[in-house]
Amino acid sequence: MSKKTYATAIRDVIAEEMRRDENVFVMGEDIELLGGIFGCTRDLYKEFGTDRIRNTPISEAAMIGAGVGAACAGMRPIVELMYMDFTLVAADQIINQAAKTRYIFGGKAKIPLVIRGQQGIGRGNAATHSQSLETIFMHFPGIKVACPSNAADAAGLLRTAIRDDNPVMFFEHKALYASKFEVPDDPDFCIPFGQAEIKRTGKDVTIVGSLLYVSRALEAAAELEKMGIDAEVIDPRTMVPFDMDTIIESVKKTGKLVVVHEAHKVAGWGAEVASQVVDGAFKYLDAAPIHLGAKACPLPFNIELENAVVPSVQQIVEAAKKVCYR
Amino acid sequence: MISKEQKLWIYEIMNKIRYFELKALRLFEENKLRGSVHLYAGEEAVAAAVCAQLTDDDYITSTHRGHGHCIAKGAQLDKAMAELMGKETGYCKGRSGSMHIADFTKGNLGANAIVGGGIPIATGAALAAKLQKNDKVAVSFFGDGASNEGTFHESLNLAAVWKLPIIFICENNGFGISVPVAQSTSVENISDRAVGYGIPGVTVDGNDVFAVYEAFETAVKRAKAGDGPTLIECKTYRTLGHWTGDPQTYRDKKDVEMWRDTKDPIQLFKKVLVDAGDFTAAELDAIEEAAKVEADAAAEFAINSPNPDPADVMDDVFYDA
Numbered sequence A: 001m002s003k004k005t006y007a008t009a010i011r012d013v014i015a016e017e018m019r020r021d022e023n024v025f026v027m028g029e030d031i032e033l034l035g036g037i038f039g040c041t042r043d044l045y046k047e048f049g050t051d052r053i054r055n056t057p058i059s060e061a062a063m064i065g066a067g068v069g070a071a072c073a074g075m076r077p078i079v080e081l082m083y084m085d086f087t088l089v090a091a092d093q094i095i096n097q098a099a100k101t102r103y104i105f106g107g108k109a110k111i112p113l114v115i116r117g118q119q120g121i122g123r124g125n126a127a128t129h130s131q132s133l134e135t136i137f138m139h140f141p142g143i144k145v146a147c148p149s150n151a152a153d154a155a156g157l158l159r160t161a162i163r164d165d166n167p168v169m170f171f172e173h174k175a176l177y178a179s180k181f182e183v184p185d186d187p188d189f190c191i192p193f194g195q196a197e198i199k200r201t202g203k204d205v206t207i208v209g210s211l212l213y214v215s216r217a218l219e220a221a222a223e224l225e226k227m228g229i230d231a232e233v234i235d236p237r238t239m240v241p242f243d244m245d246t247i248i249e250s251v252k253k254t255g256k257l258v259v260v261h262e263a264h265k266v267a268g269w270g271a272e273v274a275s276q277v278v279d280g281a282f283k284y285l286d287a288a289p290i291h292l293g294a295k296a297c298p299l300p301f302n303i304e305l306e307n308a309v310v311p312s313v314q315q316i317v318e319a320a321k322k323v324c325y326r
Numbered sequence B: 001m002i003s004k005e006q007k008l009w010i011y012e013i014m015n016k017i018r019y020f021e022l023k024a025l026r027l028f029e030e031n032k033l034r035g036s037v038h039l040y041a042g043e044e045a046v047a048a049a050v051c052a053q054l055t056d057d058d059y060i061t062s063t064h065r066g067h068g069h070c071i072a073k074g075a076q077l078d079k080a081m082a083e084l085m086g087k088e089t090g091y092c093k094g095r096s097g098s099m100h101i102a103d104f105t106k107g108n109l110g111a112n113a114i115v116g117g118g119i120p121i122a123t124g125a126a127l128a129a130k131l132q133k134n135d136k137v138a139v140s141f142f143g144d145g146a147s148n149e150g151t152f153h154e155s156l157n158l159a160a161v162w163k164l165p166i167i168f169i170c171e172n173n174g175f176g177i178s179v180p181v182a183q184s185t186s187v188e189n190i191s192d193r194a195v196g197y198g199i200p201g202v203t204v205d206g207n208d209v210f211a212v213y214e215a216f217e218t219a220v221k222r223a224k225a226g227d228g229p230t231l232i233e234c235k236t237y238r239t240l241g242h243w244t245g246d247p248q249t250y251r252d253k254k255d256v257e258m259w260r261d262t263k264d265p266i267q268l269f270k271k272v273l274v275d276a277g278d279f280t281a282a283e284l285d286a287i288e289e290a291a292k293v294e295a296d297a298a299a300e301f302a303i304n305s306p307n308p309d310p311a312d313v314m315d316d317v318f319y320d321a
């Protein structure tokens, strides 16, 4: 094990996978000399050269489309987006092309493509640079979606993503890059997609959160403990495929569910989780599940406003109390 | 020909922009201001020489590096600085921060944090002007890097086939963040791209107020005559980092010093004005001093302004009649 930041864990996995497989390469804006604005490719051009650590023009649709094409032609591209918000500039290439190519060609194509970058609140980047977009990419069949909440998950999930023969959207969180975590040294350390992690076991209420909301759910659980409520906290880790079984098993035990995410609440993935829990564990539920997410409002610049838009630890605590009738 | 009155206005605007930017940098370094702040110092001639020829009825769209365009299009320094600090008194009530300042009353359709995001919007404003036959023009400011986005190419073609009254102003400052233009861009001059759309493309020295002014004057005439768009590339240089806090390891300090010390657009313009006998150095120094005072006052205003009330956060998502 080595203690590493989330950013270093990502960088190390990219380097190891590039050593292991010469078809792996990275393209993105400012990833050579600058090493990406969060340092996820820092100095890698020195080892791999600028053919494989490749600066692109500011042309997201072409970058991602070229990733799809290169993947069809036998490469394993990783496309770095400086902000995942820019997926929207290239939405056609992701949603109409990458996600559908294999299916519409009758299973003939293989698209081993990773699109990775960061999203979320925390740096005062305002409406077009602070969104949480994992939900919208879950909606379209054909793309896998990963959301690592710590450095070890980032390493294990990214390695799985790079070795996967499907397009994977890899959502990092800007507020997590400096956070440190023990990461296994094994160069084959992979976390399979579709395996949620129980971050804290508890018997009274199940709280599901991802990315930044894993630590916020754990903070809420610590508060709840003081009130005698024993919360179980679950991080799905990948959104496609989604490990519903672990959540349903947990709800069968606790009888209560709170789902929380930074993405907008309306049509957010928390609603899907609540719906499936109602389907799969209806008779175990002691209370209607509560789903928390950002208000139906763009992310404002001012920090107090930004905090007012996304769910707070206190709101998670209140929701858990409510489903526990406390 | 630039009138004496316009020369004075341009000189004043350039100084306002410069001192606003230096003040914003200071506030950022003192942790009084956060977020992504992209400063325009060194590029002031472009915004000033272009906006000197626009009225409040004409439109502009701007970029992430937008303070200069906003100020030249009539923004008050105090309300702009308050926006940078996220205050209720700011242009966008603290919702926007540095990257999305807009003032529709002055025809400023907004800075835009999405590279290339403003180019089609200015094109649409030009379409409205054409449909309304009101003689207005639209200007889209954008960087060299933005000329590699699809929006740039699609907008030039659209504006050309529809002969829209728009002027595309590319501020080529040599870099897109850390990437030099030659590494990301297929042509030597961004203006070469105009050929592909059948419109005039010109390259001018973007640090020379007179060169920018004249190229823009010709382009506005063409736009107003119904002959369609022009692409003007202004070659310039940003003398500060890409953002506040940029270590700038991707460029040679000597280049920065050379541009800052020998090609500063404000100093170059000042010299011409004084040499031509238009104004005395003392007159111009007084304008500079006033800009400095105004920027300081803007910072004071912003610091002393209230934060927006989180209870109002849902206001303005939709228009409510």
Ligand SMILES: Cc1ncc(C[n+]2csc(CCOP(=O)(O)OP(=O)(O)O)c2C)c(N)n1
Binding pocket: A029, A058, A060, A082, A086, A089, B038, B064, B065, B113, B114, B115, B116, B142, B143, B144, B145, B146, B147, B173, B175, B176, B177, B242
């Ligand atoms: C669609 C999109 N892609 C990438 C970015 C990140 N980004 C912000 S500024 C910038 C460089 C822009 O370069 P240029 O257009 O030349 O303008 P300059 O910053 O040099 O003024 C980049 C890549 C963005 N904001 N939007």
